[in-house]
Amino acid sequence: MRRYVARRVAAFVATLFFVSGLVFVVVRVLPGDPALVIIGPEGSPEAAARLRESLGLNRPILVQYAEWLGRAVRGDLGVSLQYDVPVGRLILSRLPVTLPLTVMAAALMAAAALPLGLYAARRHRRAGDYVAMVVSQIGIAIPGFWAGLLLILLFSVQLGWVQSGGFAGWSSGLWPGVRSLLLPAIALGLFQTAVLVRATRSSVLDVMREDYVRTARAKGVSELSVLAKHTLRNAMIPILTVAGLQLGQLMAGAIILESVFALPGLGRLALGAITARDLPVVQGVTLFVASTIVLINFAVDLLYVVLDPRIRYE
Amino acid sequence: MRHLARLLLVALALVPLASPAAADAQNLVVQVATEPPGLDLTATPASAAAAVVFYNVQEALVKVDRHGKLVPWLAERWNTSDNKNYTFFLKRGVRFHNGRELRATDVKFVFDRALNPETKHPAAKQYEAIADIIVKDDYTITFALKTTTANFLLNMARQGSVIYPREAVDTLKSEPIGTGPYRLGEWVRGDRIVLVKNPDYHVKGLPKIDRVTYRFIPDPNAALAALKAGDVDAAMFGLGPEHIPDLQKDPRFQVIVGETTNDVIMSMNNSRKPFTDVRVRRAVTYGINKPEVVKGAMFGLGHVLGTNVDPLNPYFVDMSGAMPYDPAKAKKLLAEAGYPNGFDAVLKVAPQYYYTVRTGEVLADQLAKVGVKIKIEQIEWGQWLARVWKDADYDLTIIGHAEAWDVANYANPKYYFRYDSPEFQKLFQESETTVDDKARRELYVKIQKKLVEDAPVVWLYIHPRLAVTKKGVQGLWKDLPAPVFDLSEVAWVK
Numbered sequence: 072m073r074r075y076v077a078r079r080v081a082a083f084v085a086t087l088f089f090v091s092g093l094v095f096v097v098v099r100v101l102p103g104d105p106a107l108v109i110i111g112p113e114g115s116p117e118a119a120a121r122l123r124e125s126l127g128l129n130r131p132i133l134v135q136y137a138e139w140l141g142r143a144v145r146g147d148l149g150v151s152l153q154y155d156v157p158v159g160r161l162i163l164s165r166l167p168v169t170l171p172l173t174v175m176a177a178a179l180m181a182a183a184a185l186p187l188g189l190y191a192a193r194r195h196r197r198a199g200d201y202v203a204m205v206v207s208q209i210g211i212a213i214p215g216f217w218a219g220l221l222l223i224l225l226f227s228v229q230l231g232w233v234q235s236g237g238f239a240g241w242s243s244g245l246w247p248g249v250r251s252l253l254l255p256a257i258a259l260g261l262f263q264t265a266v267l268v269r270a271t272r273s274s275v276l277d278v279m280r281e282d283y284v285r286t287a288r289a290k291g292v293s294e295l296s297v298l299a300k301h302t303l304r305n306a307m308i309p310i311l312t313v314a315g316l317q318l319g320q321l322m323a324g325a326i327i328l329e330s331v332f333a334l335p336g337l338g339r340l341a342l343g344a345i346t347a348r349d350l351p352v353v354q355g356v357t358l359f360v361a362s363t364i365v366l367i368n369f370a371v372d373l374l375y376v377v378l379d380p381r382i383r384y385e
Numbered sequence: 386m387r388h389l390a391r392l393l394l395v396a397l398a399l400v401p402l403a404s405p406a407a408a409d410a411q412n413l414v415v416q417v418a419t420e421p422p423g424l425d426l427t428a429t430p431a432s433a434a435a436a437v438v439f440y441n442v443q444e445a446l447v448k449v450d451r452h453g454k455l456v457p458w459l460a461e462r463w464n465t466s467d468n469k470n471y472t473f474f475l476k477r478g479v480r481f482h483n484g485r486e487l488r489a490t491d492v493k494f495v496f497d498r499a500l501n502p503e504t505k506h507p508a509a510k511q512y513e514a515i516a517d518i519i520v521k522d523d524y525t526i527t528f529a530l531k532t533t534t535a536n537f538l539l540n541m542a543r544q545g546s547v548i549y550p551r552e553a554v555d556t557l558k559s560e561p562i563g564t565g566p567y568r569l570g571e572w573v574r575g576d577r578i579v580l581v582k583n584p585d586y587h588v589k590g591l592p593k594i595d596r597v598t599y600r601f602i603p604d605p606n607a608a609l610a611a612l613k614a615g616d617v618d619a620a621m622f623g624l625g626p627e628h629i630p631d632l633q634k635d636p637r638f639q640v641i642v643g644e645t646t647n648d649v650i651m652s653m654n655n656s657r658k659p660f661t662d663v664r665v666r667r668a669v670t671y672g673i674n675k676p677e678v679v680k681g682a683m684f685g686l687g688h689v690l691g692t693n694v695d696p697l698n699p700y701f702v703d704m705s706g707a708m709p710y711d712p713a714k715a716k717k718l719l720a721e722a723g724y725p726n727g728f729d730a731v732l733k734v735a736p737q738y739y740y741t742v743r744t745g746e747v748l749a750d751q752l753a754k755v756g757v758k759i760k761i762e763q764i765e766w767g768q769w770l771a772r773v774w775k776d777a778d779y780d781l782t783i784i785g786h787a788e789a790w791d792v793a794n795y796a797n798p799k800y801y802f803r804y805d806s807p808e809f810q811k812l813f814q815e816s817e818t819t820v821d822d823k824a825r826r827e828l829y830v831k832i833q834k835k836l837v838e839d840a841p842v843v844w845l846y847i848h849p850r851l852a853v854t855k856k857g858v859q860g861l862w863k864d865l866p867a868p869v870f871d872l873s874e875v876a877w878v879k
Contacts, residue, residue: 101767101768102767102768102771102772103765103767103768103770103771104767104770104771104775107767107770107771107774107775108422108766108767108770109422109423109428109429109431110429110430110431110507111429111430111431111432111770112770112774112784112786114429114430114507114508115507115510116774116775116799118430118505118506118507118508118509119775121502121505122505125505153422153423154422154423154559154574155423155558155559156559156574161574164574165575220606220607220610223607223610223614224610227610227611227614227616228610228613228614231614231615234614234616235607235610235611235613235614235616236602236607236610236611236616237576237577237600237602237611237616238576330603330604330607331604331607332607333576333600333601333602333603333604333607333611334576335573335574335575335576335577336575339575340574340575343420343575346737346765346766346767347422347767348767
């Protein structure tokens with residue numbers, strides 16, 4: 072196990088190194104210049120050139136990258152070009168929005184997808200199965216941003232139950248915070264829920280065809296026990312694999328939905344930073360998201376062991 | 386299952402139908418589309434920064450008022466005997482938000498700093514005529530100019546000329562301090578900026594509200610939803626013309642459709658074939674039906690434009706009919722220029738500004754009829770700035786120029802139009818140093834005629850000011866003679 076962990080840590084470091092280098096080069100190769108974006112067309116190209124120099128953007132890419140990397144390993148991600156605020160602080164300030172949003176979307180996803188997938192599998196090729204599949208097909212077909220707008224129209228504009236966007240902040244209490252994230256979390260989780268319903272259904276169906284399920288039923292084990300102990304637990308490995316990948320996709324989906332709901336989260340920070348060519352922020356957010364995804368995958372791998380004692384990492 | 390459905394129905398019925406937040410007479414929540422890239426007006430010329438800071442947090446010696454007139458502001462008056470030496474007499478008792486009184490030395494510090502190349506002031510060019518700044522006493526300061534400069538007072542009223550205390554110079558980007566009706570409350574990056582009332586404001590009785598919250602909502606549909614849900618009191622930038630007819634019918638809102646200085650143009654790269662030939666540029670102009678463009682792209686909102694000089698400019702001459710839609714003439718001119726079958730061109734637009742794409746689609750359709758086949762290429766804003774604006778790597782592009790009095794761009798052969806006419810440059814230089822109003826007006830008439838004749842770009846229409854507020858919000862400017870967003874007189878009226 073120790074060797075496995077060491078290998079994973081090495082892979083983690085290598086991933087971050089690769090991602091940071093790639094992002095650094097890609098953002099630089101893209102046409103566009105942070106100084107130009109800051110100065111804008113109202114200013115002059117000469118002013119932009121002066122700003123470019125003062126931001127240190129005239130030096131060779133490798134020098135800039137080495138300098139950035141040197142500071143990053145010491146935990147200093149640099150200062151945002153547009154906000155003039157340390158990148159680490161910016162990322163931390165956005166986490167109280169994106170983290171709960173992703174967790175809520177993931178919780179909604181698990182809470183809806185597992186029972187629905189299980190139900191569809193149990194009702195295989197009967198009305199309930201078809202209804203569940205049509206519903207999940209719709210969920211897959213509706214883009215998140217559109218679902219978001221529809222939810223706003225219904226719950227904010229028509230019914231006035233929740234605000235149409237923006238984040239109330241946790242300082243005003245738990246409920247106002249949760250309330251402002253509710254619609255975005257539903258919109259964000261919709262697609263992934265639909266995908267997970269299908270994954271759960273097919274995984275459960277596979278397991279239900281196994282001999283040991285038939286045996287369990289034959290020896291008179293209650294249906295609930297068959298489902299929970301014999302079926303679901305064995306079906307969980309592929310479900311967990313899909314869900315793990317989906318968590319990463321939820322973070323990506325947050326980029327669009329945070330814009331629709333005007334939430335000050337990590338996704339919107341990243342989008343704004345890319346538009347403004349705010350390299351230190353793009354770099355910092357990418358590293359953060361990459362680390363999170365690697366850690367999620369790691370956690371999923373460890374969960375395999377819990378679910379299936381036959382799995383060993385040696 | 387049936388139980389569950391019944392339970393759900395009961396639960397839904399129990400949720401109270403909350404009405405949209407009732408308007409709070411002391412607060413105003415405004416939607417803006419873009420978050421400013423920093424709040425230092427001496428570092429960024431971005432209009433998003435000006436929308437928050439200019440006139441609201443920081444002010445200048447001179448102000449462009451809602452009618453487009455230059456009025457004394459932090460200076461209570463000025464005089465000049467020779468149009469080269471301007472003496473400003475500062476208003477007494479004006480205090481910065483840190484409590485200190487505004488003195489002439491502050492004004493000198495601000496302009497010395499703007500003139501210092503090391504501070505990288507984005508509009509340093511506006512001050513290059515200044516030879517010396519002399520502080521006479523605490524409230525009197527003289528600017529000695531190298532030459533007569535017609536736009537000197539206007540430049541003193543622009544956003545780059547705001548007065549701030551020297552001790553706040555290092556924090557202007559995130560915590561600007563000034564003399565304005567509001568001071569900065571907080572800036573929650575990515576979400577909102579809050580301005581709070583300055584109780585010591587130098588204009589008695591203003592401001593009338595305690596708190597203004599700017600919320601950054603980039604998506605126009607989300608902005609509309611926020612307005613309809615009552616989450617914002619005013620949508621200032623970002624709503625499209627397609628939203629207007631519906632909102633005009635809604636009794637909860639008032640719609641402001643006004644004039645701006647934002648001229649939407651299709652620029653032709655004057656240094657790239659075939660646009661090097663004036664006949665081709667004229668042909669393109671004749672091939673465009675501008676009223677149809679306004680109808681098709683802007684729901685009929687916005688005025689057709691003939692030159693760069695906008696209707697809010699005192700020297701405006703209506704040239705919109707000078708080169709009317711005439712496809713036959715367009716084809717003839719193209720044939721004369723050696724393109725009897727037309728030509729292909731790429732139109733680069735940045736969808737960040739919705740009108741550019743829509744206008745481009747209408748133009749492509751119209752120009753195809755005279756043989757100019759346009760391929761629309763959508764590029765992201767950062768790319769547009771680098772490729773089109775900086776490097777002039779384009780055939781055609783569409784963009785709005787919001788700055789007032791920006792005819793100087795046509796006198797700069799390096800500007801992305803790449804329009805290089807020594808005759809025009811001479812006219813412009815003359816207008817810059819001519820202070821006599823009648824003589825200057827004549828020069829501006831000549832300037833506008835020359836622009837029409839050379840057709841370096843196609844001036845399409847003035848982008849209208851489109852703002853929507855809840856009923857009861859009063860005091861906003863109807864027209865925008867300068868790209869500003871003055872909230873000093875805003876109030877709720879029952």
